[in-house]
Amino acid sequence: MLEISDLEVRYDTEHGEVHAVNGLSVDLAENETLGLVGESGCGKTTTAKSLIRLLESNCTIAGGSVELDGRDLTDLSLKELKREVRWSEISMIPQNAMNGFDPVYTVGEQIVEVVQAHESDTSKGEARERARELFEKLGIDGDRIDDYPHQFSGGMAQRAMVALALALDPKVILADEPTTALDVVIQDRLLDVIQDLQDEMDVAMLLITHDMSVVSERCDNIAVMYGGRIVEYADAETIIKSPRHPYTLGLRNSFPDITEDSQDLISIPGAPPTLVDPDEMCQFAPRCPFAEEECWEVAPEPVEYGDGHRVECHRADEVEYLRSEAEKHETWTELESTETDDELTETEVKND
């Protein structure tokens, strides 16, 4: 239904061009939940926003296509996209609902406005009734559509945002870390109600999160993103149980497994790249314990390992070795000490 091919998105900054999304290709089927997972700064939000062109003025889609049922959305003018796609076909739940609502209007007024802007023959009363029904389904008293955003708690405001996102019965919802601002118990409940409604209304969802545990429980397929690219893609079980990319292995190490009691978590040392005019190389090489000369010189092409499992790593064939080494603390801490040595050497050089 939604086919993203070779998407390229850039930010123009005073430091250079940020290559936020690079050659990103992924499909989303009807009713599917696709998890887009990765650390902060790897391009998840930019990917989602570019689908409905909610982009800052320094941001451009530099290439690729986004097809919804065969229609390329990148060919539409912004006006056409707003009229025919945003909210009605693809809607978005932002990280913090308080930023999505206008504080001076009631939540109900804002839902009615969005509905009437797209459905000229729906009366105000009908639109209000739809908002009430959605509120009730989301576990909020229907009368609260007449409240202002500041009268809601964080969790309730997120639910109200879900009501807005579903008000026009879209085909896809983009849920960008929809629960990060909430405490853990409320997070879980909110994700449950979103998924119940998603099933009831036959909506596909792109669930964006940095949390491996969330995608493992709730997604059909998972795309692991690093440096603006999808470095590994497969069904959720394969990503969790049999990943091949060192970044996925590292990410898996750094989140608790819900099926095990006590665990030794290992974090990936270092930080993601800035993506400013990046060099031609594997972007993960500086943090990868398995990086070889080739990784620093050539960006890996995607390789298929059956059943749609796609990996971008020069060493993905050595999977048994990668998996057994990645489980060891010292594999990652040795890398950390090498980095510190390098930093020391740089400082020493500067001092000399």
Ligand SMILES: Nc1ncnc2c1ncn2[C@@H]1O[C@H](COP(=O)(O)OP(=O)(O)OP(=O)(O)O)[C@@H](O)[C@H]1O
């Ligand atoms: N307005 C902007 N101007 C310049 N660079 C930006 C802008 N917004 C994002 N970027 C850069 O684009 C890259 C991708 O950022 P993006 O927010 O899409 O990542 P993310 O994975 O969604 O992170 P987060 O979870 O923190 O939102 C980062 O390097 C970020 O610094």
